[in-house]
Amino acid sequence: MPQRDLHAPLFLGNEGFASENQMVRLDKNALMGLFEQWKTISSLASLRSALSDFKHALQDTQHTIYGHGLTQHHVEFTQAYLSNELHQIATALTLARAQYYLDRLIKSVSEVRTSSVNDLNLNRWKEYNDVLTDSLWLIDRRDHSGVHTAGYWGNFIPQIPNQMMKRYTKKGDWVLDTFAGSGTTLIEGQRLGRNTIGVELQHRMVEHAKKLVAAESNKHDVTVDVIEGDSTTINYKALLKKYGQTSVQLVIMHPPYFDIIKFSDDVHDISNASSVDVFITMLGTIAANAAQVLDQGRYLVIVIGDKYAQGDWIPLGFQTMNEVMQRGFSLKSIIVKNFEETAGKRNQKELWRYRALAGGFYVFKHEYIFLFKKQ
DSSP: OOOOOTTSOSSOTTTTOSOTTSEEEEEHHHHHHHHHHHHTOOOHHHHHHHHHHHHHHHTOTTSTTBOSSOOSSEEEEEHHHHHHHHHHHHTOSSHHHHHHHHHHHHHHHHOOOOOSSOOOOGGGGGGOTTSOOSSEEOOSSOOOOTTOOSOSTTOOOTHHHHHHHHHHOOTTOEEEESOOTTTHHHHHHHHHTOEEEEEESOHHHHHHHHHHHHHSOOTTOOOEEEEESOTTTOOHHHHHHTTTOSOEEEEEEOOOOTTSSOOOSOTTOGGGOSSHHHHHHHHHHHHHHHHTTEEEEEEEEEEEOOEEETTEEEOHHHHHHHHHHTTTEEEEEEEEEEOSOOTTTTTOHHHHHHHHHHHTOOOOOEEEEEEEEEO
């Protein structure tokens, strides 16, 4: 057999794979047996040859280690993850380093290491390219898949509850949204297999959210519901009792940004608060009420932006942050998320640029995602 160049790349990108996001499903016992064979190989050239044979075998769906419809004794990888891991083993400069990378791959198959608050397998952390970990979120466009819509003025992008539930809940956990709106959090919770309860003040939005949720498939068979009520006074313990629950594992709040948008004429609507101070106090009250049913050590997420009033910047975000930290929460992260336009500024970019130049201010292009932990 011709001698292989040990420094030549064995896997170039995703060569031989249909798509980097496509799943490869392998029989776990057969795969572990193959890994044990590789561990006994005594030369780097022979190991690289074995890896090359394995890559070609993956292209044959009838191979003994690959199959469709396996359910109980199988392991799945994305094409990109498996390709990259095998590439790292194959391009190691020493056999010892190659065996180290092989041991790490074996561990990713044989052991699952999750935290107490999510399902992410830390032994396979490289697979979670879709999970954000930076504090600056530059998101080009909102998710419009399924029943998601931007038609409700003031609703937030689905990517925010999606990211928060992936990071801070497990499948089957319970999530409370104190400002359900058009049901963005409910829809994402249903998709991710989280039981999700929303509270919404406006009757028309309750009915609208229920229709949207009902139109989406509930493949995880979770409880998803929206209740008409006032988040400042509702009895969350009694609410959860209706579902046989005593607590939730995540609270999400996306309140109005004070009076930027008047959502209703209801005096209980916090967008009608008489002042900024009253508005902030009401948010603190809602956080404290929700904290009564939030498990110790679990997380509260508040999405909020700032506003201008008579030419002055009003830091609603940081005022909210300070209020909540006085209600039994510690601050874990501040995430800044961009937005390119709002309903109020749509098709008026040049006008707002002129106003900013003339008025000596800056146009809002961001909002905050505050992450708190219950102490």
